[in-house]
Amino acid sequence: MSNERRLEVLRAIVQDYVSTSEPVGSKALLERHQLGVSAATIRNDMAALEDEGLIAAPHTSAGRVPTDAGYRVFVDRLSQVRPLTPSQRRAIQAFLAESIDLDDIVERTARLLASLTQQAAVMQYPSLRRSRVRHIECLAMTPTRAMLVAILDSGRIEQRTVEFAHPVAEGDDFVARLRERLNAETDGLLLAEAARGLSLLREAFEPERRADVDAVVETITAVFGEEREERVVLAGTANLARAGTDGLHVQPVLDALEEHVVILRLMSNLAEDAEAHDQVTVRIGAENPHEGLHSTSLVTTSYGPDAVAALGVLGPTRMDYPQTMANVRAVARYVSQLIES
Template identity: 60%
Template sequence: MSVSDDRRLHVLRAIVQDYVRTSEPVGSKALLERHQLGVSAATVRNDMAVLEEEGLITAPHTSAGRVPTDAGYRLFVDRLSAVKPLGRGERSAIERFLHGAVDLDDVVARTTRLLSSLTHQVAVMQYPSLSRSTVRHVELVPIGGPRLMVVLIVNTGRVEQRVIDTGRELAPDADLVADLRSRVNSVSVGLPLPSVPARLDALLEDVAPEDRHVATAVARALADAVAEQSEERVVLSGTANLARSGNDFPTSLSSVLDALEEHVVLLRLMGSMATLDGDQVAVSIGMENPYEPLRTTSVVATSYGDAGGLGVVGPTRMDYPQAMAAVRAVARYVAEILDG
């Protein structure tokens, strides 16, 4: 990169930072007053003219100020040397808040509230995907008479319970329950959920004929629990933050809100952006979004472990470094909790 290119990148970065902070078009005078650019006013004006010719900034009206374009935000994000980690206090607060969760639903609810609070954007989290979830344990608990509680525990922490009537008194058959528990776990633990029903069907063939109806009832209850898990869901928090940024959506806020209500759209969006390795964070800006109603927004997303995606949606006038750092940090803690 030449000296002039490097200088213009500094000017662009300053324009992005000022516009994100103030929501007002940025002029050369303001840049010189707020930033140590080390050049003359004429040089700054010339650099802004070049940036405008390259489509990186534009004049929203006849004022002397300029605002970043989608392409300008993209260059700004691409040239971030690294995502600055959150401060120790913020990281400690995230850990304390998330580790207070009592179950998966609470983890998801806390995560979206936390992300929305940290970024002042709309937080979106995909429930752990069925295709990526595996069986951690199956428990069978006699609860009196012929009734048996079947408990499916998934690696992401989700728990499904079913109470079945086995058709016979179980108290004298403690060995049967223990044997079924052992057999079921031996063929299902570690398996992806979609493959569990077929393995359970094969298991029934090895059960003694007089016990097969009990084993069949257990297998059906587990199949029902797996089917219940198959519904892909997303949870949102902080949609009111969009209204507070209403000036960033002069004509399209209602269409953005409608799009956020379409969970299928969000699932596809999270799925397409959150297939990343390690600490990578994906950023989709404005017209880069594949869904028309979201082309006035930016999406910052990543994956949490192998389970699903989470991120934030907000106006293109977004504090990208802070949003990226928050999304990455929260995803790390969520992955630790669900893997723990």
């Protein structure tokens, strides 16, 4: 659409409908907004918007509601995402800062998003295949046993034990040298790259220690190569029941959410599509590939270093898009900072 006034009328209709959940008429637009035109002009603009499929009459009344296409035009023309207040930012930061591990971060983030938006929140666990090695610790537990701890930039921590064929004598710096070489070969690499980089590590050690080095490398390589079942965490699904009067077909949505593989595939695709930090993706109505989600909008963004996963909220198409987008982006920023710290 090229007519800026009609776009302003569309914006006003979206805002009023989101606020009141009632169809919006020309009289209400004149009373609530300074559009600077007559009632007849607004009626003409509304007729043009309806012809273009951006608004529709839910029943025989003077009021109109936005269509999915109307919401799309509104979202695409948002000049900026509404900023959060300082108190909101402090509350988010304080709540997430109390997390004790990755599982707690994910659970808290999902609950926080659901509370902030009053929608259903979805958070994908960080993907191993997109994670990088931050540090590998090798700790001697006994002369013949060591603990390996792999710390990833996604916040994941993997622990394994390994048995040495030859005891490590007191004063032998084998474990310290092994730790140093492990980190030199893997630091900052994706897991698949790190596994390949360890293949020749044995050559850096004396022959009598190479069997032990092989055991360590085999253990770490196995961890890096594991195929893990990716997971998503949901929170606030009860909010969907309260949104049932907003044109949301609740049961198909709940059925889709129960199929975690469907949600996981959707979130994975969105994370890959939004690798640039701060990019918020909005899928409205039938833009969602799963038929059960056609009465919803999904607002998501990626989080973590290298956009390792996605988080977001799902609710009726009648939602406060600027505020929801701001909440999703702000929470993703704080989660990323927490994981990277």
